[in-house]
Each structure stands twice: as structure tokens, then as C-alpha cells.
Amino acid sequence: MSRLLQWIFGRLPIGWMQLTHKRGRFFAALSGVAFANVLVFVQLGIMNSMATATLRPYEFFNADIMISATDANALSEGGNVARQWMLQALADPDVTAGLGLFVGDVPWDRGERDITFTTFGIDPGQREFIAREIATDSALLQMQDAALLDRLARGMSRDEAAAIRPQTPLSFETKGRTLTALDTFAGGGGFGGDGFMLVSDQTFLSLFPDRSSAAPDHILLRLRPGANVEAVANNLHELITDKTLRIRSFADAAQEDLRYQQTQRPTGVIFGFGVLIGVLVGLVIVYQVLSADVADHLREYATFKAMGYGHRFFLGIVVEEALILGILGFVPGVAIGTAILTLMGKVTTLPLAMTPSMAITVFVGTVVFSALSGVIATRRLAAADPADLF
Amino acid sequence: MAGDMIVEARGMNHWFGTGEARKQALFDIDLALPRGSLTVLMGPSGSGKTTVLTLLGCLRGVQDGSVNLMGHELNGATEAELTALRRQLGFIFQSHNLHESLTARQNVMIGVQVRPGVNDDLTRRAAAHALDLVGLSDRIDYLPANLSGGQKQRVAVARALVGNPQMVLADEPTAALDRDSASDVVDLLKRLGAARGTTTLLVTHDNRILDRADRILTLEDGRIVTNTGGARGNDAKMHSRAPKI
Numbered sequence: 001m002s003r004l005l006q007w008i009f010g011r012l013p014i015g016w017m018q019l020t021h022k023r024g025r026f027f028a029a030l031s032g033v034a035f036a037n038v039l040v041f042v043q044l045g046i047m048n049s050m051a052t053a054t055l056r057p058y059e060f061f062n063a064d065i066m067i068s069a070t071d072a073n074a075l076s077e078g079g080n081v082a083r084q085w086m087l088q089a090l091a092d093p094d095v096t097a098g099l100g101l102f103v104g105d106v107p108w109d110r111g112e113r114d115i116t117f118t119t120f121g122i123d124p125g126q127r128e129f130i131a132r133e134i135a136t137d138s139a140l141l142q143m144q145d146a147a148l149l150d151r152l153a154r155g156m157s158r159d160e161a162a163a164i165r166p167q168t169p170l171s172f173e174t175k176g177r178t179l180t181a182l183d184t185f186a187g188g189g190g191f192g193g194d195g196f197m198l199v200s201d202q203t204f205l206s207l208f209p210d211r212s213s214a215a216p217d218h219i220l221l222r223l224r225p226g227a228n229v230e231a232v233a234n235n236l237h238e239l240i241t242d243k244t245l246r247i248r249s250f251a252d253a254a255q256e257d258l259r260y261q262q263t264q265r266p267t268g269v270i271f272g273f274g275v276l277i278g279v280l281v282g283l284v285i286v287y288q289v290l291s292a293d294v295a296d297h298l299r300e301y302a303t304f305k306a307m308g309y310g311h312r313f314f315l316g317i318v319v320e321e322a323l324i325l326g327i328l329g330f331v332p333g334v335a336i337g338t339a340i341l342t343l344m345g346k347v348t349t350l351p352l353a354m355t356p357s358m359a360i361t362v363f364v365g366t367v368v369f370s371a372l373s374g375v376i377a378t379r380r381l382a383a384a385d386p387a388d389l390f
Numbered sequence: 391m392a393g394d395m396i397v398e399a400r401g402m403n404h405w406f407g408t409g410e411a412r413k414q415a416l417f418d419i420d421l422a423l424p425r426g427s428l429t430v431l432m433g434p435s436g437s438g439k440t441t442v443l444t445l446l447g448c449l450r451g452v453q454d455g456s457v458n459l460m461g462h463e464l465n466g467a468t469e470a471e472l473t474a475l476r477r478q479l480g481f482i483f484q485s486h487n488l489h490e491s492l493t494a495r496q497n498v499m500i501g502v503q504v505r506p507g508v509n510d511d512l513t514r515r516a517a518a519h520a521l522d523l524v525g526l527s528d529r530i531d532y533l534p535a536n537l538s539g540g541q542k543q544r545v546a547v548a549r550a551l552v553g554n555p556q557m558v559l560a561d562e563p564t565a566a567l568d569r570d571s572a573s574d575v576v577d578l579l580k581r582l583g584a585a586r587g588t589t590t591l592l593v594t595h596d597n598r599i600l601d602r603a604d605r606i607l608t609l610e611d612g613r614i615v616t617n618t619g620g621a622r623g624n625d626a627k628m629h630s631r632a633p634k635i
Contacts, residue, residue, distance in 0.1 A: 014492070299487055303487040306481045307476065307481060307504050308473050309504055386449050387444045
């Protein structure tokens with residue numbers, strides 16, 4: 001290792017030698033960096049899972065534009081939209097189809113533990129609005145009180161979910177009615193509900209008798225192939241009488257929902273602070289290690305200064321140490337982080353996992369912040385006055 | 391400056407502190423060190439020996455008077471110029487100041503690598519040769535913790551001399567050593583200095599080594615009070631302005 005580093009730096013790898021000279025302290029420093037990495041990985045994993053869980057229901061539908069009430073910051077929040085605005089939108093020659101989307105929470109009392117499904121009510125006849133992996137089963141929803149259940153829902157065993165087939169349906173009571181699950185699809189538990197459920201709009205309205213078929217939560221629109229989504233959305237702003245409505249591309253609606261969850265909702269803000277605190281803890285740990293190391297070697301550094309070595313030489317040593325700590329600390333950090341996220345994912349059924357982008361982001365961040373800590377730590381070198389050696 | 395003088399100081403004064411706390415440490419120092427000589431600088435604690443050493447070693451800026459080192463005037467020299475000049479000097483400290491995590495060879499290599507453009511192989515060979523000269527060829531890969539006090543100081547001598555400096559400044563290099571080790575270290579400095587034409591300025595309280603000096607200079611209260619030839623002294627090369635006591 002020393003030879004390799006000597007070849008890379010073109011000088012003795014003094015930083016590496018200093019760090020490894022006291023093995024106990026070196027491993028303690030690596031543990032500190034790894035701990036900070038784990039902290040960031042867990043917080044980033046939760047942030048990512050929030051993003052995955054937030055965006056997941058948007059993947060159930062194929063739409064180009066979504067019309068929502070002015071206070072509808074998320075798919076399951078906000079007021080209703082009058083169906084008449086969908087009819088006005090259909091007057092635009094680029095709009096080929098419209099769908100009223102109903103959203104509500106449906107509980108399933110399972111004795112020891114209730115499951116809450118975020119439930120979408122749709123017209124099962126409009127299959128072009130439904131994602132391909134679900135569309136094949138959507139015809140089943142034509143039956144009154146039929147449902148498609150999320151097989152990844154929290155609180156339902158995988159075996160139990162796998163047994164649900166049109167030939168072997170599962171019936172359960174909720175809201176005074178008996179729903180029959182005829183098949184399943186892959187959703188996943190989120191931070192709001194335990195899973196998802198798809199029903200027809202008629203079934204939805206029977207579950208929520210105070211809701212009106214004339215006022216869905218959102219209106220989804222499909223455009224003719226090649227139409228400019230942004231231009232059509234702008235046109236619809238002009239065309240539709242209610243100027244308070246939010247008319248956005250479906251993709252923008254999903255991203256705005258995500259931004260809202262991450263920056264406006266308490267959980268998102270807390271997780272964001274978690275990442276920040278992880279980064280700060282890492283920065284402080286690496287700085288403390290390097291700063292103590294510089295203080296321990298002030299006499300040697302002063303000797304080097306007396307011999308004619310300049311500031312760049314010392315900066316090189318300290319940054320070398322910072323990079324070694326950052327890189328070697330990352331290895332156990334990513335391994336432990338992966339294990340913890342996997343375990344948390346299994347326990348919570350949240351989509352928690354180590355992703356390549358997370359690993360790369362944390363690695364680059366670790367290296368950059370370690371180097372930054374090193375640069376800050378070299379300020380203590382000002383105390384190394386070679387004249388004091390005599 | 392005479393061509394055979396490596397350093398020549400004229401009317402050198404130095405102060406520490408500012409305002410009412412300002413205190414003069416050196417008074418009107420004149421001295422000249424011939425090339426290849428070994429000069430011992432003696433005096434009680436607080437007499438100004440260390441200040442002279444740090445000024446001639448470019449570790450402090452010259453405040454008043456003239457100091458010409460290897461043809462360069464130090465009064466008014468920039469920090470970068472002082473640093474560049476230090477690369478042509480060798481330093482030996484009382485507590486050797488070896489890097490604890492580097493082997494003897496690596497500690498000596500540091501003394502070569504300060505000069506840019508020296509390749510690694512040459513550095514390694516030069517370090518091994520320097521350690522051989524100080525009698526430590528069998529301890530080349532030892533860490534300082536595994537060397538005796540005398541051996542550590544010999545590594546420090548090798549580090550100071552490996553770059554063929556024009557002048558070596560040594561501060562109490564024998565203070566922590568027993569008689570034999572002290573004698574070895576000074577003999578080494580004397581022998582290697584003479585062979586390479588290196589000038590040595592050695593600050594010490596150690597009377598055991600005075601017989602090796604070409605010149606003995608005594609400071610008291612910031613003034614040179616005696617300036618005598620050693621066992622092989624040469625009075626003609628050293629001057630001392632009359633002390634203002």
C-alpha cells in the first residue's frame with residue numbers, strides 16, 4: 001500500500017504512515033467515518049423511500065395532464081374537481097380522453113391489525129389510463145364491489161396475497177360492504193397508507209356514499225400522440241372556466257407532489273434534516289481526527305517547515321489522510337448501511353434499499369467533505385513555528 | 391563578504407515583543423563563519439544563542455543590521471526567499487525530532503525530497519548512503535522507537551547532511567546523550583563537515599565537546615563576550631565587536 005501511494009503522490013505517503021502508525025486510533029477514526037456514512041445512508045434511504053412511495057401511485061396510471069383543485073398538493077389531498085371541467089377540456093382537439101380519478105382511504109379490520117388501503121376509483125372501461133401490468137385485470141373491476149389488492153401491502157402476508165386469484169378470490173368487509181379481491185398488483189406500503197387498492201368508480205362511490213360521481217378528486221387527460229403537453233395545459237387554462245384549478249402535466253404533478261412531501265410535510269423536513277445532521281456529524285468526526293492528528297505532529301511539521309517544506313506539502317499530507325479516511329471509511333459504511341436498509345425495508349415494508357446513485361452520492365460527498373475537513377484542519381499548522389523548535 | 395565566509399553578520403540587533411513589553415535580545419552582533427569550520431556557540435540560558443541560531447538559519451526575519459548568508463542578504467528577505475534558503479541548510483535539534491511513523495531511511499529521505507525534481511530511487515540510495523556514513527546501515531528500516539538516543543541523533547545528523555547543505559545548525563545535539571554517544575555525534579559532524587566542506591554552527595552547554603571546535607563563541611546578555619579559537623582555532627576568521635557591558 002505504501003509503495004502504491006508513494007507512486008501516486010510522488011513522495012513518501014506520510015499521511016498513510018501517520019494514520020497506520022497507531023492502529024487503534026486509525027480503526028477508531030475509520031469507525032467514526034463509517035458511522036457517519038451509515039447515518040447518511042439511513043436518512044437518504046428513508047428520503048429515497050419517501051420519493052419512491054410518493055411516486056409509486058402515479059405509475060399505476062397513464063395520463064398526460066392532471067387537473068386538480070387548487071389545494072391539491074398531493075394525490076390524496078385537496079378538494080374535488082367538477083366533472084364538467086373534464087367535458088370542457090375534451091373540447092380541446094388535442095385531448096383524446098378524460099378520466100375522473102377518485103381517491104380515498106379504505107380500512108380493512110383484520111382483528112389484531114388494521115390495514116389501510118389508499119384506494120383509487122376509476123372507470124375500468126378506460127383501460128388506456130391504466131398501467132399495462134394492471135390493465136389486463138382491470139376488466140375484473142366491472143363487477144360491483146370487486147377490487148384489485150396491493151400484494152406488497154404492509155400487514156398482509158405474501159402467501160395470503162399470492163393466493164388471491166379470480167378463481168380463489170378473497171372477500172372482506174369494510175365500510176359496511178363486502179369487497180371481493182379478485183387479483184393483485186405490485187404497489188408497496190408508503191408513509192400514508194399500508195398499501196393500495198383499485199376499484200371501479202361505482203364501487204368507490206358505494207364505499208363513500210357522501211361522494212358524488214360529478215366531483216372526482218382529480219381529472220386525468222390523454223392527448224393525441226405528438227401533442228405538446230405544456231402547450232395543451234396552457235390552452236386548457238384559457239379554455240376551462242374555473243381559473244383556480246391546477247392544470248399540470250402528469251409528470252409535473254408527480255414531481256410537485258414529491259417536492260411537497262419533502263419540503264412541506266413534517267416527515268420530509270425531518271428526514272432532510274437527518275441527512276444534513278449526518279453530513280455535519282461526518283464532517284466533525286473527520287475534522288476532529290485530522291485536527292488531533294495535526295496537533296499530535298506539530299513538532300514534526302515544524303521540523304519539516306524548518307527544512308524548507310512549504311504549506312502545499314502539509315496540505316498534501318493532511319488531505320491525503322482525509323482521503324484515506326474518507327475512502328476506507330466508506331467501505332464498511334456502505335456495507336453496514338446496505339444491511340440496515342435491507343433490514344428496515346423488511347420490517348417496515350417501505351421501499352428502503354441501497355441504490356447505486358445513493359452509494360455514489362455518499363462516496364463523492366464523503367471524499368469532498370473529508371478533503372474540506374483536511375483543508376480546515378491545516379489551519380492549525382500555523383501554530384507550527386519552526387523557530388520554536390530551538 | 392569575503393569569499394571564504396559562508397555567513398557574515400554586521401551590527402545585528404533583535405527585539406522581542408511590542409510596546410512597553412519590547413525587549414532587546416541581541417546587541418550589535420558581528421560574526422563571520424568560514425566555510426568548513428565548526429563553531430561552538432556557548433552561553434547561559436537567555437543569553438541569545440537560540441536567537442542567533444534562528445536568525446542565521448532563516449527561521450526568523452532579521453530586524454536590524456546585515457546578515458549575508460551564502461551571498462544573500464537576509465534583512466528584508468521575503469518568507470519565500472527564507473524558505474528557499476533553508477532548503478540549503480541542515481538542522482539538528484536537541485530532541486532529534488524524527489518522525490515516529492517513518493523508518494530511519496524514510497526520515498533521512500525527507501531531507502532530500504525537500505528539493506524538487508529528485509527521483510525516488512536516487513533519494514532512497516542517498517538516504518541509505520547517509521545512514522551508512524553515520525554507522526547505521528544495519529538499522530535502516532528501524533522506526534525511531536526501536537533506536538537508542540544516540541542512534542536517533544545519528545539519524546538526525548544523516549538527515550541534516552544528506553542533502554549536502556552548505557551549513558548545518560545544531561541546537562544542543564548532545565544534551566540528551568551519554569558521553570560516548572555525544573562524542574560520536576560531534577565527531578561525525580566534524581568529520582563529515584570537513585569532508586564535504588560543510589560549515590557547522592553548534593549551540594551547546596556541553597563542555598565535553600569543546601575540544602572539537604575550530605572556534606568558540608560565548609554570548610552573555612545578547613552580546614558576544616568571548617571569541618576564541620578552539621583546539622584547532624583560527625582567530626583571523628572570527629570577529630567580535632567589543633561588548634557593550
